[in-house]
Amino acid sequence: xxxxxxxxxxxxxxxxxxxxxxxxxxxxxxxxxxxxxxxxxxxxxxxxxxxxxxxxxxxxxxxxxxxxxxxxxxxxxxxxxxxxxxxxxxxxxxxxxxxxxxxxxxxxxxxxxxxxxxxxxxxxxxxxxxxxxxxxxxxxxxxxxxxxxxxxxxxxxxxxxxxxxxxxxxxxxxxxxxxxxxxxxxxxxxxxxxxxxxxxxxxxxxxxxxxxxxxxxxxxxxxxxxxxxxxxxxxxxxxxxxxxxxxxxxxxxxxx
Amino acid sequence: xxxxxxxxxxxxxxxxxxxxxxxxxxxxxxxxxxxxxxxxxxxxxxxxxxxxxxxxxxxxxxxxxxxxxxxxxxxxxxxxxxxxxxxxxxxxxxxxxxxxxxxxxxxxxxxxxxxxxxxxxxxxxxxxxxxxxxxxxxxxxxxxxxxxxxxxxxxxxxxxxxxxxxxxxxxxxxxxxxxxxxxxxxxxxxxxxxxxxxxxxxxxxxxxxxxxxxxxxxxxxxxxxxxxxxxxxxxxxxxxxxxxxxxxxxxxxxxxxxxxxxxxxxxxxxxxx
Numbered sequence: 001x002x003x004x005x006x007x008x009x010x011x012x013x014x015x016x017x018x019x020x021x022x023x024x025x026x027x028x029x030x031x032x033x034x035x036x037x038x039x040x041x042x043x044x045x046x047x048x049x050x051x052x053x054x055x056x057x058x059x060x061x062x063x064x065x066x067x068x069x070x071x072x073x074x075x076x077x078x079x080x081x082x083x084x085x086x087x088x089x090x091x092x093x094x095x096x097x098x099x100x101x102x103x104x105x106x107x108x109x110x111x112x113x114x115x116x117x118x119x120x121x122x123x124x125x126x127x128x129x130x131x132x133x134x135x136x137x138x139x140x141x142x143x144x145x146x147x148x149x150x151x152x153x154x155x156x157x158x159x160x161x162x163x164x165x166x167x168x169x170x171x172x173x174x175x176x177x178x179x180x181x182x183x184x185x186x187x188x189x190x191x192x193x194x195x196x197x198x199x200x201x202x203x204x205x206x207x208x209x210x211x212x213x214x215x216x217x218x219x220x221x222x223x224x225x226x227x228x229x230x231x232x233x234x235x236x237x238x239x240x241x242x243x244x245x246x247x248x249x250x251x252x253x254x255x256x
Numbered sequence: 257x258x259x260x261x262x263x264x265x266x267x268x269x270x271x272x273x274x275x276x277x278x279x280x281x282x283x284x285x286x287x288x289x290x291x292x293x294x295x296x297x298x299x300x301x302x303x304x305x306x307x308x309x310x311x312x313x314x315x316x317x318x319x320x321x322x323x324x325x326x327x328x329x330x331x332x333x334x335x336x337x338x339x340x341x342x343x344x345x346x347x348x349x350x351x352x353x354x355x356x357x358x359x360x361x362x363x364x365x366x367x368x369x370x371x372x373x374x375x376x377x378x379x380x381x382x383x384x385x386x387x388x389x390x391x392x393x394x395x396x397x398x399x400x401x402x403x404x405x406x407x408x409x410x411x412x413x414x415x416x417x418x419x420x421x422x423x424x425x426x427x428x429x430x431x432x433x434x435x436x437x438x439x440x441x442x443x444x445x446x447x448x449x450x451x452x453x454x455x456x457x458x459x460x461x462x463x464x465x466x467x468x469x470x471x472x473x474x475x476x477x478x479x480x481x482x483x484x485x486x487x488x489x490x491x492x493x494x495x496x497x498x499x500x501x502x503x504x505x506x507x508x509x510x511x512x513x514x515x516x517x518x519x520x521x522x523x524x525x526x527x528x529x
Contacts, residue, residue, distance in 0.1 A: 009380050009384075009385050009386065010380040010381060010383075012380070012386075013376060013377050013380035013381070014377075014380075017366055017369060017373070017377050020368075020369060020373065021366060021368045021369065024368060025368070091360070091363050092363060092364055092381075093341075094336075094341060094363075095341065095359040095360045095363035095364075096339070096341065096357070096359070096363055096364055096381055097339050097340030097341050097357075098381060250343060253336070253341045253342045254268060254342055
């Protein structure tokens with residue numbers, strides 16, 4: 001019990017350390033949490049909504065994109081930082097004992113700060129557009145699911161990248177193309193056939209379409225199926241992540 | 257007992273595969289396939305290196321023990337296992353009470369955080385709550401003599417300042433077992449003097465001290481007991497004076513017959529000339 005308490009104290013400190021370090025020397029500081037999604041929304045709205053004139057089911061295209069950007073941003077930032085999260089803390093790991101999962105959790109929590117800031121600022125826009133509705137309550141299911149996904153991704157990537165260092169090269173590329181592999185700027189019902197199936201295997205697809213339903217009332221024809229697949233893929237990610245983390249944890253300081 | 261070490265053996269895999277250059281495309285793909293298929297399974301082509309061989313000893317509370325041995329004897333590996341940083345391949349170590357280990361000066365410091373922020377971060381790493389660190393904070397700062405630099409990022413600290421701060425945090429946590437790896441050799445004369453007093457004060461209060469240093473003098477001053485490690489084996493366990501003279505005798509014998517390694521290295525140089 002006491003060890004747990006001390007450990008949560010350390011987690012707090014690690015999160016606070018990473019937040020401080022992240023924003024301390026940037027002159028715009030925490031405002032970056034808003035700039036990044038805002039700029040992406042403007043860009044994607046222009047490209048997909050104005051130039052390509054894709055449908056957004058009556059909702060303003062910018063809000064349609066925003067509902068996708070918010071969950072996508074969390075998972076991608078976690079993905080980007082997790083391949084090096086053990087390697088960058090190499091000194092700490094090889095010289096000091098503490099539960100290593102704290103590095104994964106602190107990575108998740110630090111990136112969640114951006115999510116919370118953007119939710120607090122952007123949610124009123126969404127509510128203002130469509131008003132409160134019962135579908136909003138779906139967020140109570142979607143947000144924990146999103147965190148579970150981000151946690152699984154962080155744990156899996158950080159554990160595997162210790163042994164398969166290729167991930168350090170592959171992950172930035174993967175996060176680069178993830179904007180196209182995930183229906184952030186377009187609706188997933190525009191795609192059919194094998195492409196659609198591949199898209200639904202992406203656990204973010206269900207979450208994003210769920211966000212669009214919860215916030216904007218856009219009901220994707222296969223929303224329930226999408227969400228079910230998301231839950232399945234997330235659970236398998238989590239299982240694999242826990243399995244590999246357990247293996248990595250035992251040898252971490254020896255192989256780093 | 258405050259520390260019981262039972263039959264600890266530690267072997268490391270030496271990754272010969274990655275060092276091999278020009279193994280041919282076939283070899284390369286083979287090894288890649290094996291890695292992707294089972295990234296965690298032991299690789300049969302790997303050589304192993306035994307850093308510690310069946311080391312056992314016990315330490316009573318308040319004892320001050322020095323680990324002595326040449327480079328590569330396994331001292332740091334042993335301290336790493338005791339700190340929990342790495343697991344022994346076989347055997348076990350039981351530590352009773354709170355442990356603080358300083359395997360490397362300022363390992364827990366983040367260069368971009370200020371001295372003050374790092375004190376709280378390191379306190380948490382050593383298992384203290386924020387309240388406890390707040391209570392110890394003035395003592396830590398005074399002992400480390402870094403009052404003027406508390407708002408300065410640690411990356412601008414001199415190595416002496418960094419070492420003093422790290423040491424000061426570790427000893428102020430008042431652990432039951434304090435592990436120091438060559439930590440006492442830092443700082444100037446007056447700081448070393450105060451460190452020694454503080455360590456003696458801790459030992460008087462029942463803190464067990466385990467430490468590694470290559471300088472003989474601080475070992476003689478601080479420790480009562482010595483453990484002599486040679487190539488991973490515990491070859492001598494006894495009174496500090498006796499262990500040190502054994503160590504000195506063993507290392508002077510080595511100096512007469514230089515290792516063939518150095519001789520081989522020198523040959524190409526003379527050929528060039």
